[in-house]
Structures are given as structure tokens and as C-alpha cells.
Amino acid sequence: MDFGYTEEEEKFREKLSQFLDKELTEEIARQNWEDLGVGAEAREFSRKLAAYGFLGMSWPKEYGGHGFPPTYDFILLDELGKRWGAHVPLDVGYTMVGPTILRRGGEALKKEFLPRIINGEIEFCLGYTEPNAGSDLASMKMRAVDAGDHFVINGQKTFNTECHYSEYHWLAARTDADPDIPKYKGVSLFVVDMDSPGITIRPLWTMSGERTNEVYYEDVKVPKSRMVGEKNKGFYYMMEALGSERNQVFVPGRLVPILEDLIKYVKETEVDGKPLSNDPLIRDKLAQAAIELEVAGVLADHSRWLESNELPMPYQPEITKVFTSELDQRLVNTGMEILGLYSQLTEDSKWAPLRGRISWYFLHSFMTTIGAGTSEVGRSVIAQRGLSLPRAY
Amino acid sequence: MDFHFTEEQKILQKTARDFLQSECPSSFVLEMEADEKGYTPDLWNKMAELGWMALIIPEEYEGVGGNLLDLVVMLEEMGRFCLPGPFFSTVLGCLGIMAAGTEEQLKNFLPKVGRGELIMSLALAEPGNRKYDPFLVAVEAGAKNNDFMINGTKLFVPDAHVADYLVCAARTSGRPGAREGITLFMVDSKTSGIRLTPMKTLAGDKQFEVDFQGVAVPGDHLLGPLNQGGVILEQVLQKGAVCKCAEMLGGAQKVLEMATGYAKEREQFGRPIGSFQAVQHHCSNMLMDIEGSRYITYKVAWMLEQGISCAKQVSAAKAWTSEAYKRVVGLGHQILGATGYIIEHDMPLYSRRAKIAELALGDAGFHREQVARELGL
Numbered sequence: 001m002d003f004g005y006t007e008e009e010e011k012f013r014e015k016l017s018q019f020l021d022k023e024l025t026e027e028i029a030r031q032n033w034e035d036l037g038v039g040a041e042a043r044e045f046s047r048k049l050a051a052y053g054f055l056g057m058s059w060p061k062e063y064g065g066h067g068f069p070p071t072y073d074f075i076l077l078d079e080l081g082k083r084w085g086a087h088v089p090l091d092v093g094y095t096m097v098g099p100t101i102l103r104r105g106g107e108a109l110k111k112e113f114l115p116r117i118i119n120g121e122i123e124f125c126l127g128y129t130e131p132n133a134g135s136d137l138a139s140m141k142m143r144a145v146d147a148g149d150h151f152v153i154n155g156q157k158t159f160n161t162e163c164h165y166s167e168y169h170w171l172a173a174r175t176d177a178d179p180d181i182p183k184y185k186g187v188s189l190f191v192v193d194m195d196s197p198g199i200t201i202r203p204l205w206t207m208s209g210e211r212t213n214e215v216y217y218e219d220v221k222v223p224k225s226r227m228v229g230e231k232n233k234g235f236y237y238m239m240e241a242l243g244s245e246r247n248q249v250f251v252p253g254r255l256v257p258i259l260e261d262l263i264k265y266v267k268e269t270e271v272d273g274k275p276l277s278n279d280p281l282i283r284d285k286l287a288q289a290a291i292e293l294e295v296a297g298v299l300a301d302h303s304r305w306l307e308s309n310e311l312p313m314p315y316q317p318e319i320t321k322v323f324t325s326e327l328d329q330r331l332v333n334t335g336m337e338i339l340g341l342y343s344q345l346t347e348d349s350k351w352a353p354l355r356g357r358i359s360w361y362f363l364h365s366f367m368t369t370i371g372a373g374t375s376e377v378g379r380s381v382i383a384q385r386g387l388s389l390p391r392a393y
Numbered sequence: 394m395d396f397h398f399t400e401e402q403k404i405l406q407k408t409a410r411d412f413l414q415s416e417c418p419s420s421f422v423l424e425m426e427a428d429e430k431g432y433t434p435d436l437w438n439k440m441a442e443l444g445w446m447a448l449i450i451p452e453e454y455e456g457v458g459g460n461l462l463d464l465v466v467m468l469e470e471m472g473r474f475c476l477p478g479p480f481f482s483t484v485l486g487c488l489g490i491m492a493a494g495t496e497e498q499l500k501n502f503l504p505k506v507g508r509g510e511l512i513m514s515l516a517l518a519e520p521g522n523r524k525y526d527p528f529l530v531a532v533e534a535g536a537k538n539n540d541f542m543i544n545g546t547k548l549f550v551p552d553a554h555v556a557d558y559l560v561c562a563a564r565t566s567g568r569p570g571a572r573e574g575i576t577l578f579m580v581d582s583k584t585s586g587i588r589l590t591p592m593k594t595l596a597g598d599k600q601f602e603v604d605f606q607g608v609a610v611p612g613d614h615l616l617g618p619l620n621q622g623g624v625i626l627e628q629v630l631q632k633g634a635v636c637k638c639a640e641m642l643g644g645a646q647k648v649l650e651m652a653t654g655y656a657k658e659r660e661q662f663g664r665p666i667g668s669f670q671a672v673q674h675h676c677s678n679m680l681m682d683i684e685g686s687r688y689i690t691y692k693v694a695w696m697l698e699q700g701i702s703c704a705k706q707v708s709a710a711k712a713w714t715s716e717a718y719k720r721v722v723g724l725g726h727q728i729l730g731a732t733g734y735i736i737e738h739d740m741p742l743y744s745r746r747a748k749i750a751e752l753a754l755g756d757a758g759f760h761r762e763q764v765a766r767e768l769g770l
Binding site for chain 2: 199
């Protein structure tokens with residue numbers, strides 16, 4: 001066993017750290033962390049990341065990548081996370097769409113999209129969830145009808161974040177509506193230009209201030225060349241990508257700055273002339289958070305290692321996801337308890353501690369165990385794939 | 394990174410599992426709980442023949458020359474089968490000798506330990522020490538000519554009744570709680586003035602109150618320098634904690650297997666209970682707890698072996714694994730229902746041992762405080 005990084009990997013981390021310390025501003029990190037959208041600065045930052053060679057480390061050389069193992073991409077995510085950067089700025093393209101196009105897309109799609117993703121030029125938004133297809137995603141109804149050289153798509157998606165600033169919709173739609181086949185066998189994936197006629201986007205504002213969207217399709221024409229891989233295989237493609245997506249989206253290192261802020265706060269804040277850090281209850285809670293962060297770290301390391309070595313990972317990324325997302329909530333609740341009365345203050349209040357980040361994160365944390373699959377679905381997946389327990393539905 | 398076991402470790406794991414499967418059934422474990430000795434020389438000798446006691450002893454002292462990860466692999470299997478007897482306590486003593494022994498001590502003791510001829514234990518905890526704090530040592534060793542005289546009471550000393558030597562931590566200067574001023578002694582258990590009283594525990598393991606009444610220890614039986622035992626204890630207890638984690642991990646894995654096996658077979662309302670989401674989620678919670686325990690244990694063993702400073706991670710591992718095992722046996726009982734509550738069932742073996750292991754070498758609360766200190770709090 002070996003839990004360390006190679007000399008080359010550490011050199012990459014060092015180089016990257018220097019770059020990020022200089023280029024990753026608070027504003028960019030914040031747009032990214034709080035899903036506020038990707039502004040001009042973040043786009044510029046994304047292009048710089050690419051120009052300095054930090055994007056596409058694990059992608060094949062023929063499409064503009066560097067041909068290294070995924071470990072390098074994980075190092076990038078960890079280093080961003082430590083600096084309040086939740087993910088690479090244009091992350092849907094980079095962590096979800098790109099890998100699936102690589103695996104399943106035809107040569108034309110690869111040539112058209114991969115280099116632009118690696119160069120940090122374009123972003124995609126996920127088009128999976130529908131009003132009646134959440135946890136039971138395969139029951140989606142958005143319909144794509146074959147019309148010769150193109151498909152005509154009608155229907156509604158919801159909770160499609162990032163659609164209002166992305167160039168492309170990574171859309172799952174039904175291409176076979178035969179009621180006698182299993183629902184997951186009739187779904188295909190498409191790359192749709194967001195400015196196609198017939199697409200309407202309506203904002204949905206979340207309780208923590210992020211924007212997500214409802215997206216309506218009315219007779220939207222999508223060329224056949226924009227279908228990904230084979231017809232009716234879309235759901236398989238979505239599922240096979242899930243493990244890798246979880247590995248890249250649920251990054252324990254992202255919780256490091258929160259814990260560090262809290263540690264600093266309890267050392268600097270005095271009550272009755274004694275620092276809060278002397279309080280045994282607070283010591284115990286912060287230590288527990290730090291312990292859980294260590295555990296999340298090894299769980300993630302294990303899933304990432306499986307991925308980097310192309311080993312099967314039927315349930316391990318799901319464990320990372322469930323554990324890390326629930327740790328998110330426990331950590332922020334610890335933070336709220338430590339801040340006490342002041343925890344209710346928002347950023348713009350004079351007395352708000354830690355720039356209001358904990359109170360914002362508190363609101364945000366309700367999403368972590370819901371987004372990208374609920375903890376309940378996750379636990380069923382773990383039980384069925386990890387322990388071979390029988391399905392009841 | 395690499396999460397693979399080496400080929401040798403895979404062989405070790407398989408050998409240990411096959412051997413213990415046939416030699417250490419749960420009926421034997423229960424029998425040993427009632428037995429005064431708590432182990433059989435027959436099994437002990439067979440283990441010695443397999444080279445288990447020599448596993449971590451360097452080759453120059455007639456050992457196998459394995460590392461801490463090898464030991465972790467072995468202890469996981471011992472935890473899986475609830476192996477009774479003084480293996481773990483001997484490891485603790487052996488780690489002490491390996492950490493601080495003089496060349497002569499290494500030569501004298503290690504080959505014998507490796508051959509299974511010498512059983513050891515660690516006498517550390519005392520009345521008034523509720524958390525296994527290694528520095529709360531009040532038992533005194535006074536210098537007398539070239540010898541030392543130990544006086545006082547040690548508690549929770551595992552397998553003291555069969556140990557040939559006790560590594561005893563005694564205070565030679567300073568006050569209880571101070572890291573400095575502790576000295577480790579190799580005490581021959583047959584020295585006059587030592588009195589043992591069994592401490593009956595929930596798991597039926599063998600722990601003792603050891604009273605030292607003017608126990609004379611020759612000056613050349615110090616383990617490490619005078620007054621510097623605290624540093625050695627830290628090293629021994631870090632490795633010991635990881636070893637305890639490995640043992641817990643093996644037990645927890647077995648509980649998960651029992652529970653999921655039962656959930657697949659047991660039918661109610663016309664279907665296996667393992668198809669119900671409430672039961673599935675219990676099982677996945679167990680698996681999550683175990684995977685976390687597994688990789689943090691392996692990681693810390695690796696860090697210690699590499700000589701990377703890891704006091705925080707060691708304590709994180711012990712705190713996490715102690716509580717994880719506790720949760721795992723709780724859920725195991727819940728899934729097994731009334732069946733698992735019966736004394737003949739294997740489940741109580743594990744839930745009783747989970748508690749003992751949780752308390753050994755510092756419980757979760759103790760180790761969280763260590764983590765808090767490492768965080769600079």
C-alpha cells in the first residue's frame with residue numbers, strides 16, 4: 001500500500017498552488033462556490049488555467065490533453081477546494097460531458113467539443129431532472145422524435161442549474177416511448193445549442209441565493225449529428241459516468257477552509273477572558289469534524305484510486321458522496337453552534353462573523369444530501385451494489 | 394497511491410483466515426472466556442510455528458521482518474475470529490522492546506517472543522486514570538543502590554496472569570500527568586511483591602489489577618533512558634492504537650457479513666428483509682463505517698511505517714474506528730433481531746468485544762481531545 005503522491009504529482013501540486021494563490025480571486029471562487037454564475041473574470045481564469053496546462057491533464061493527447069492519470073485532475077480539485085473554489089469554473093463540461101463524449105461520442109463530436117472544453121472556452125448545463133422524474137430519473141418524459149436528419153424535442157426539464165450562462169445543454173430525452181420496454185432503455189443523450197429556437201429558460205431561485213432553472217422545449221430541432229453515441233443508450237451512458245462524476249464533484253478538501261476558519265475563530269474569540277477554544281464541548285466538536293474530514297479523505301482517495309487504475313467502482317464513489325455530503329451538514333451545524341447567537345447573521349450584517357460564510361453555508365447545506373441523488377437513493381445503491389441486497393422496487 | 398495488499402500480505406491474510414476458521418470457532422472463544430487461563434498453549438504453539446509472534450520482529454533477531462501493515466492484516470483476521478489469548482498484549486510489550494531496547498535486550502527478548510516462548514504485557518493504566526492517558530502515571534519507582542523499587546497499583550493489565558514479563562510504566566520524577574519523568578521497566582512477573590487480582594469484564598477477556606509492593610527491578614532492566622519513557626510510550630501506543638483499529642475492523646467486517654447474510658435469507662411479509670429499504674440503509678451505514686475505518690487504519694499504519702509524523706491521524710483512526718465498530722454492532726443486533734440477542738449466537742461475542750476495544754488504548758473522547766490539541770486548540 002501507498003498513500004502518498006509521487007514526486008511528479010507533488011511538483012504539479014506545487015506549480016498549481018503558486019498559480020492559484022495568484023490567480024484565484026475571492027470573487028471567482030465565490031461565483032463558483034455559490035453557483036452564482038460564471039462571470040467574465042471566471043471565464044478568463046478558466047482560459048488561464050488551460051493556457052498554463054492545468055486543464056486536461058488526464059485527457060488524451062489527440063484531443064488536446066496531456067495523457068496523464070486522473071490523479072492530476074483530483075489534485076486540481078483538491079487545491080481549488082482548499083481555496084474556496086468548489087470546482088473548475090466550467091465544471092459540467094469538464095467533469096461530466098467531456099468524459100462521456102470521450103467514451104461514447106463519435107469522432108465529429110470529439111473533435112468539435114473536446115478541445116474547447118480543455119481550453120476552458122465552453123460550458124454545458126445538465127438536462128436530466130424533470131418535474132416527475134427526480135430520483136426515478138429513468139421515467140423522464142421529454143420526447144425526442146426522429147424527423148429524418150434531426151430530432152424534434154418537446155417537454156420540460158427542471159432544476160437545470162447553469163443553463164442561463166452555458167452554451168450547450170447536455171440533454172437526456174426519450175427516443176423510445178414504447179410502454180412495454182423498461183424506461184431506461186428508451187433514453188438518448190444530446191448536445192443542444194442553448195440558443196436554439198424553441199427553448200425557454202425560467203429562473204428558479206434557491207433558498208441560499210443560487211439560480212437554477214426550468215427549461216421548456218417547444219419543437220426544438222436538434223441535428224442527428226448532435227446525438228451522443230447510440231440511440232436509446234443514453235441512460236447507460238449516464239449511469240456509467242456517475243462514479244467518476246461523484247469522484248469529481250464530492251471533494252472533501254472543499255470543507256478544509258470551513259474547518260480552518262472555525263479553528264481560527266475559536267482561538268481568537270474570547271468569552272470571559274478565555275478563548276472559546278478552551279471550551280471542552282467546542283474542542284470535542286471541532287475534533288470530531290476534523291476526524292470525519294480525515295475519513296472522508298481516505299474514502300475519496302480510495303474511489304479515486306479505483307478510477308485512476310480503471311478498476312470497477314460499483315458503489316465506492318456513492319459512499320464518498322453520501323459521507324461527504326452528510327459531513328457537510330454536520331460540519332456546518334457545528335459551525336452554527338459555535339457561532340451561537342451570531343450564527344443567524346447574514347454577510348451584510350455588521351456583526352456577522354467569518355464574513356457570513358457559515359450562515360450562507362448553513363442554508364446551502366440542505367441541498368448537499370439532495371443534489372445529484374438523495375442520500376436515500378445513495379444508500380439503496382450502496383446496499384444493492386456493494387452488498388448484493390435484493391431490490392424491492 | 395496504491396490500495397493493493399502485497400502478494401505476501403494476501404497470503405498472510407488467507408493463511409490466517411483459514412487457520413483461525415478451523416482452530417478458533419466461536420465455541421472455542423466462549424470456552425476460553427470461562428477458562429482461567431483464557432488461551433491454550435496448544436493453539437499458542439501452533440501460532441508460533443506459523444511465525445505469527447515473529448511477524449514484526451526484525452530478521453536479525455530471528456524474526457520474519459514484517460512491517461506494521463503486515464501486522465494489521467493479521468490482526469484484522471484475529472478480530473474477525475475474536476481470537477482469545479495474549480497475542481495482542483505480547484505485541485504491545487514487543488513494540489516497547491523494539492522501540493527502546495538496548496542491543497542486549499533485543500537479543501535477549503525478541504527471539505524468545507518470536508518463538509512463542511515469552512508472553513508479555515503492558516502495565517500502564519492506574520486508579521484515577523479514566524481515559525488511558527499515558528502520562529497519568531503515579532506508580533513510583535524509587536532508586537535503591539543499582540536497583541529500582543516499584544510501588545503502587547496498575548489496572549486493566551491484559552493477560553498479566555500468563556505474562557512472563559510486564560513492561561511497567563512508573564514515575565521516577567515529576568508529577569502525574571507530566572510526559573517527562575516516566576520510566577519503563579521490564580519486570581519479571583515472578584518477582585516477589587507482585588499480586589494479581591482478576592478484573593472481570595463484559596467480554597470475558599483477561600484483565601488484571603496488578604499490585605506492586607516493593608517490587609525490585611535491577612537497574613539494567615530499564616527499557617529506554619531514565620525519565621524518558623513518555624516518548625517511548627507515545628510511539629508504542631500509536632502503533633498499539635492502529636493495531637487495535639485493525640482488530641476492530643476485522644470484527645466489524647464479520648458483523649456486516651452476518652447481518653447481510655441474515656437479511657438475504659430471513660423472510661417476512663413474503664420477501665427477504667434485506668429488500669426493505671430500512672434494512673438496506675442499516676446495511677449501507679455499516680459498510681460506510683467499515684470502509685472509512687478500513688482505509689484510515691491502513692493509511693495510518695502506512696504513515697507510521699514511513700516515519701511520517703501522524704499523531705492526529707492515529708487519534709482520528711482510533712476515535713473513528715471505536716465509534717464505527719460500536720455503531721456497526723448496534724445495527725448488526727437490530728438486523729439480527731431477537732436471534733442475535735441469544736447467548737449462543739455469535740453476535741454478542743462481537744458487541745461485547747467492540748466495547749472492550751473501544752475503551753482500550755484510549756476511547757473516542759480521549760482521542761478527540763488529542764486531535765483537538767493537534768489542531769492547535
